Amino acid sequence: MKGMLTKTDGSLRIGLISLVIFGLLLIIPGIVMQLGSSAEQVMVKVKHKFVAAPKKVSAKPAVEPVRRIPIKKEQQIAKTASTADATVKKTALQPNPTVTQKSPQQMTAVAVAKVPRETPKKISVQKKIQSPQTKVQAQKKSEKIVEVTLSEAPPVVVKPVAPQAPAIKLTSLASLSGVTGETTPSVRVDKKEYRRLFKAWQSAGGEKVEGEKPALRVENLRQTFDSFNMKPVALKGTNAFDLQDGTRLPEGLLKNYAATVFEVKNPWQDWGAGLKKLGLKQGSSIEVRYYMYDFIHNAIYARSQQAIVWAKAQGLLAADAQGVEVRGRAYQIKQQGGGRFGVFVPQQILTVSGKQIKVAPSAFAGQPDIEQLQQSGLL
Amino acid sequence: METLSWLFKNFGFFFAAVFLLYIFLAIRSLVQLYDNLRHVTATAVGDQALGFLNPLFQRLRQAHQRSTLSLDPVIDAIWADFDSRISSCQTTLNGYVSSLVLVGFAGTIVGSIGAFREMFKGLADGRAATEAFLASWNNGLSTALYTSLGSASIGAVIITLICSRWMQQRIKRLESQVALTIADILEEESHESQAA
Numbered sequence: 001m002k003g004m005l006t007k008t009d010g011s012l013r014i015g016l017i018s019l020v021i022f023g024l025l026l027i028i029p030g031i032v033m034q035l036g037s038s039a040e041q042v043m044v045k046v047k048h049k050f051v052a053a054p055k056k057v058s059a060k061p062a063v064e065p066v067r068r069i070p071i072k073k074e075q076q077i078a079k080t081a082s083t084a085d086a087t088v089k090k091t092a093l094q095p096n097p098t099v100t101q102k103s104p105q106q107m108t109a110v111a112v113a114k115v116p117r118e119t120p121k122k123i124s125v126q127k128k129i130q131s132p133q134t135k136v137q138a139q140k141k142s143e144k145i146v147e148v149t150l151s152e153a154p155p156v157v158v159k160p161v162a163p164q165a166p167a168i169k170l171t172s173l174a175s176l177s178g179v180t181g182e183t184t185p186s187v188r189v190d191k192k193e194y195r196r197l198f199k200a201w202q203s204a205g206g207e208k209v210e211g212e213k214p215a216l217r218v219e220n221l222r223q224t225f226d227s228f229n230m231k232p233v234a235l236k237g238t239n240a241f242d243l244q245d246g247t248r249l250p251e252g253l254l255k256n257y258a259a260t261v262f263e264v265k266n267p268w269q270d271w272g273a274g275l276k277k278l279g280l281k282q283g284s285s286i287e288v289r290y291y292m293y294d295f296i297h298n299a300i301y302a303r304s305q306q307a308i309v310w311a312k313a314q315g316l317l318a319a320d321a322q323g324v325e326v327r328g329r330a331y332q333i334k335q336q337g338g339g340r341f342g343v344f345v346p347q348q349i350l351t352v353s354g355k356q357i358k359v360a361p362s363a364f365a366g367q368p369d370i371e372q373l374q375q376s377g378l379l
Numbered sequence: 380m381e382t383l384s385w386l387f388k389n390f391g392f393f394f395a396a397v398f399l400l401y402i403f404l405a406i407r408s409l410v411q412l413y414d415n416l417r418h419v420t421a422t423a424v425g426d427q428a429l430g431f432l433n434p435l436f437q438r439l440r441q442a443h444q445r446s447t448l449s450l451d452p453v454i455d456a457i458w459a460d461f462d463s464r465i466s467s468c469q470t471t472l473n474g475y476v477s478s479l480v481l482v483g484f485a486g487t488i489v490g491s492i493g494a495f496r497e498m499f500k501g502l503a504d505g506r507a508a509t510e511a512f513l514a515s516w517n518n519g520l521s522t523a524l525y526t527s528l529g530s531a532s533i534g535a536v537i538i539t540l541i542c543s544r545w546m547q548q549r550i551k552r553l554e555s556q557v558a559l560t561i562a563d564i565l566e567e568e569s570h571e572s573q574a575a
Binding site for chain 2: 014278
């Protein structure tokens with residue numbers, strides 16, 4: 001060691017020693033910073049992320065597996081079958097909505113019963129809406145859940161599905177802006193009917209969805225984003241920002257949302273304008289997620305499962321078909337005087353082989369909101 | 380590397396590079412100074428401490444033997460060599476500190492310009508105050524504050540080391556030893572010539 005640091009005449013190797021000290025001065029603070037950084041507690045504990053099942057359809061863009069961050073290992077094991085990576089795709093709004101978009105958008109599968117903000121009564125409705133969610137979340141909260149920091153998240157795990165689960169892409173408001181010709185189909189009902197439909201949709205979200213979750217794609221999610229009460233969040237390090245208004249989200253706020261999130265594949269492409277408004281530099285490392293409530297997620301997946309079950313019962317889909325993708329649209333149900341919430345209506349099932357199965361509204365017989373939309377002529 | 384990315388992010392690319400350069404140069408000068416003083420203890424000066432002056436001390440003996448005319452120039456050369464080793468390190472470090480202060484000042488100015496520009500732009504665009512402040516932080520305010528802090532901290536550390544009792548004591552002792560060595564050589568030669 002002494003020989004390495006001194007020359008033959010006994011003097012020190014100044015250059016080498018300087019470099020060593022300089023290197024230590026750079027490394028040690030980095031280590032101290034790593035040790036000092038707390039576990040990721042800002043974000044809600046993410047149970048899983050929607051992963052779109054990869055489709056072999058040539059028209060569809062390739063999807064990428066979404067990183068899965070298991071929070072509770074026990075839950076993960078228990079939910080191995082139930083929490084299969086479900087790919088939720090949101091088709092980006094294109095001038096031709098029937099054309100498969102290049103970047104599948106992520107869908108907030110769950111139809112969020114958005115509480116109208118305009119009237120006080122909407123607040124009470126919102127509280128009711130949240131009750132099943134609270135119930136579901138309370139059950140989950142009772143379990144010991146280890147919060148996994150983003151930095152501690154395990155490597156990307158894609159549950160092998162035949163075919164491979166496609167990646168989920170979140171809908172990008174930025175990419176959807178400027179899309180023309182697409183309006184949100186909606187129906188306006190009176191207050192009494194509104195409550196009835198809302199409760200029916202809300203109760204659908206109260207039941208836990210079992211089985212493998214299919215990939216999902218909502219074609220007009222861009223316009224109905226708000227209706228599902230999705231919260232777009234930009235994550236920068238340990239800081240979270242609400243992309244809707246640019247405010248910083250306090251730690252723990254996102255815990256009120258579901259543990260299921262959608263991750264945007266290309267945040268700068270999809271949310272460039274919003275991210276720049278936050279003061280972020282173009283191209284800087286950022287993650288954008290969509291948060292939703294549990295019952296909304298459950299409601300959407302329940303309807304998707306319903307569509308698949310119907311298709312199998314009709315013989316349109318093989319009983320052992322896997323890796324299918326459910327496509328649909330979001331519809332808004334508006335209340336006279338103000339207020340609206342969104343519902344998801346599956347309209348097509350896409351198989352791995354590329355076969356498209358049209359889902360008839362009769363697949364959802366007995367669903368009040370579907371019946372209302374049919375009566376209105378939207379379905 | 381975490382530290383480097385933090386530096387480049389908060390100081391800005393240019394100022395981070397300048398700071399890193401100055402830090403490295405300061406470390407180098409300090410190591411050199413330490414190398415020159417490490418053989419000087421509180422009570423004695425080791426033989427190796429003035430080893431770099433041995434050729435000049437030998438030259439002084441030869442000059443004294445031949446004649447006294449070249450004694451002064453050789454003695455001047457000894458002191459010049461000593462200064463180039465010891466005093467120049469101190470001067471260099473002082474120079475780095477002064478430069479760092481100026482660089483920090485420049486960083487503050489540049490960062491402030493960027494910060495105010497973003498802030499006024501944000502307010503003019505009607506952005507929320509939080510957005511405007513965040514933008515101004517990301518686009519200059521952090522550079523302004525961190526460069527000032529960095530230059531002040533590094534400068535304070537270097538000045539503390541230069542002016543430390545450990546450093547000054549040993550430098551003075553080394554100077555004394557050089558003077559005593561010169562005196563010994565001159566006296567030694569005088570005794571020999573008298574004896575002869």
